[in-house]
Amino acid sequence: MLVDAGRALMRMPDLRSAVDRHALPICLLLGAIGALFLRQDSSWDLRNYHLYNVWALLHGRLTLDLAAAGLQSYFNPLLDLPYYLLGMGPLAHLPRLLAALQGLWYGGMVFVLLRIAMRLADLQGRAFGAGDLFAVLIGATGTMTVSQVGLSSNEMPLAMLVLLAVYLLLPLCAEDPVERAAQRVLLAGLLCGLAAGLKSTAIVYSPALACALLVACVGRAGTWRLCLLFVAAASGGFLAVYGWWGVKLWSLTGNPVFPMFNQVFHSAWLPPVSGTDIRFLPKTAGQWLFYPCYWVFKNQWLVTETRFADPRYALAMAALAVLAASAWFRRKQPAAGGRALRLLAVFVVLAYVAWLRLFSILRYVIPLEALTGLLLLLAIQALLVVAGKGRSSRSWLAWCMAGIFLVSVYCSHYPSWGRADYADTVFHVRAPAVEPGSTVLLIGQPLAYIIPFIGNAESSQFIGLTSFNQHAGNYRLNALVRERLHSHQGPIYALLESNVASGAEALQQWLPGAQFAGQCEVVSSNLHNRRYDDANLRLCRVLQH
Template sequence: MTVQTTTGGRNREKGRQEIQGNVLFRHLNSAIPILIWMSPLMSGLLSLHMGKSMAWDLLHYHYYNGYAFLNGRLGVDILPAVFHTFLNPVLDIAFYAGVETLPARAVGFILGVIHGFNIVLLFHCARLVLGPRVKGSVALPNLLPAFLAAAGFGGAAAMGTLGSWHHDLIASLFFLGALLILLSPPIGPAKRHPWLRPAGAGLVVGIGLGLKLTLAPFVLAIVVAPLACKGPVRDRLLYCVAAGCASVVGLLASGGFWMLRMREEFGNPFFPFFNRLFNSPFAAAGDGRDLRYLPTDLLEYLIYPVIFSFDGDRISEAPWRDYRLLSAFVVAALLLVVLPVRRMVRWRLDGGTFTGPNARMMLWTALVGYGGWLVLFSIHRYAVPLEMMAPLLLCVMLVALLGTRLGVTATVACCLVLVVTTAKSDFARKDWGDEPFVGAAVPAQYRGLRDAVILMAGRGADAHFIPAFDPSNRFLRLDGFDYVYRADNPFTRRAAAIVSGHEGPVYGMFRRDRRGQGVEAAFRSFGFAIDDDSCAKVESTVRPPEPTFLCRLVPTAAR
């Protein structure tokens, strides 16, 4: 009797411990989504820890474009930021307003918080893709989606641009938000009208496209995503049409006003891109695309992740190291080989392991997005949505290939290796200090400068100096970036007309190290030479690596 009582007591105690353990695990599992919603705050703090961005694009056009729109500089200045002068300024207006009204640390923190919402979207996408068996293969079902979201956000491109004003981590919010809409189960009116979900996704990603045109490959991916669903072909095509039409509405909502302005000014709503397609009178100025990073032949197009993962300069101006895209590429190639001959793999992807068709749709979306990115840009920063999705893509493909438990184990191990071996894109940063996020000071001897024409020459990110000058001055760029002086260029003719009709002094602004790299030749092409005795340094709170000088120019005939 005593033995039975003791045994029963032990069993009851064991049962209580199991219940307590289960309650603890449930509480921990419930806490993970709360922590995920706190991740934007942690991202903001990480942005402060990493320092203030001094990236080229920030100095080259983001700050200037916001200032230019608010002060009506389009047509006053000529190509101060080369072709980037003509990009939709909506996001840059917000940045400029923040810089002018808030301390630098506040701007960096807010940017980091906004960028951190990518983690929230990645987490919820993972929850909707991974089935109960996959999430339940670890002690806490919410732990795996959270791990994959964190591993994705820790990529080289995301960490390199966190807290900076590159726009890429803002554009990715629209793509991931659209993907989340497609992956979510229909609710309310969407149950009766299934086309509403793809239309909603298209609208969201279209708004992102209007703000940043480099999102185009991922807009295409969202539009054709319904093709991966089950159901009649007619219905799937209808969903694609709904997504496509809604994306156009989104594009016009966020970028229509600027497209209309570009159409009026340059005969091309997408200026400076596709000038020949729209028969723009400014076609001689070029198409504004940066083609430096595209693959060079068919073989490179087929295996480009293998190449750029070991030679980062092929797709980026900043040094970086990240094997996420390479890992996803290798596993995807293996999946394509195995898929036709392994019925079990097809069964898992069709909902045997994952949540309905979501896994298949996500893989298809990633494939289309990658193909579009490869053909249009092949620029590392623009692939940040793919890089962030890579851990989730790996999980889906490895579970399909290896089964639930082994696939999840392989995913976790692979992601840990990826995190350890990642080196973020090294865009320049500096300590915060007490100065504004962006700012400049006109040399003392030129602070009273009014109604002058200032010629900009040489490849330098110097448009951020312009807001420091009196708005009566005009800035005309003669060359820089991939823009080269040509007499038949319509912008060159505009600049020449302004200079010839100007009766006051003419000045030149250039970086010291560029003087012998085309600066003097550009000034000579307009009939001017540098007056060395008049040169003074333009001070910048961002402190570019080489000083920028403002000098008086004298007619070459007078020398």
């Protein structure tokens, strides 16, 4: 029966009408169901800063607290507002509904990817078919993509914005002039700029897409003007959502992107270093050249913290090589949709190179993962032309893409970033109160998400004692921490998740002679991931000599 259904799908002359009618509700429904099935987010980032940063914004804590969530305390909190406001407000007692709503981002991203595939088929002058559908499925089932469904890390809305920008620019690759080309370019640039402003890890996509547009439309009148419009719109979008936050950081620290790129801005708070996470950068010449080939088999701490395997990236690298060779040998007779092919290929290559140099953290590259299936589709088309499968190319294409899809899913190992079973409330956190006017020290990470649930939190100050402080050395940040501790006249508490003995040892580095008073109180949380944490969360009163 499954074989017959597969053959029927391969024989379908055109899926376009069915996709046009039903794609959006189906994509959104699958996204909601997928997020609901995967359960509630309890990832490290959520517990570290996604909740705390919004609480700090709403309560004006930027100048009151000191790095309570480590270096992430100074990230733009704007994108975290919806999840926080819904989870702490109208959906506080409806955790499943909140999870389903978070899954809509994935559904929206898949729908945009589907529209890109349809537009690409139009530009090639052919009908949208089963091969295109499998190309979308290959990208939509990538390990980073699926593992991020429903999470508050916001990789999915960023991916949707970037892919939507690609979709808007594809019509410019048509042979005939496109109406409202400037409007398309302006909107695409705005979307990329918004993505970069909302989360700095998306900064690689704007310049990559601007260069891809230039290469795809080279030789046409007005191309430079369109590229400049794109850059202007991207800059405007970035400033619209990040400018206000950059001004706050500049006023406080002297660095508008603090703590990043401090080797450029030289804030007195930190040493002149970049601040970016370099743990996952390639370490050998082989990795720099063929990093995706290392991800085919199960690995951990290579380009991500958790164990995973994914062949899509290596297959996409091979597809790019095939496309480059095909373009060279057919340079006198360019293939249909050649400009669109150049747009996608140049965008993926440039964004990948920038990502490789800056981050090499795989979950930041979901827009490229989503496009891997389309790159494979284009490469298979080129190979079928060489093999002389002209008349039966559509059937061959569908079967090849179906096989690649099955192999990709079978060989993938999907990572887990931390999920929790549903509780009565979204954030089922029970923390004791501290005395008004207290100083609360957060020893280690991730702990800052507890702060909004501590009694009298608004009248207290919170100071993070983390590895971020250790890297600050003798600079202004650590001087401020010591000034606050030695000038404080009220009660002092310590929030920790390690055992009390190790917490007391860490405390000695900042308050020599201090000790915990009596029995520490336990903090309960439905987000506390006991697979990684050695003990329950505790809030301890600190006594100083």
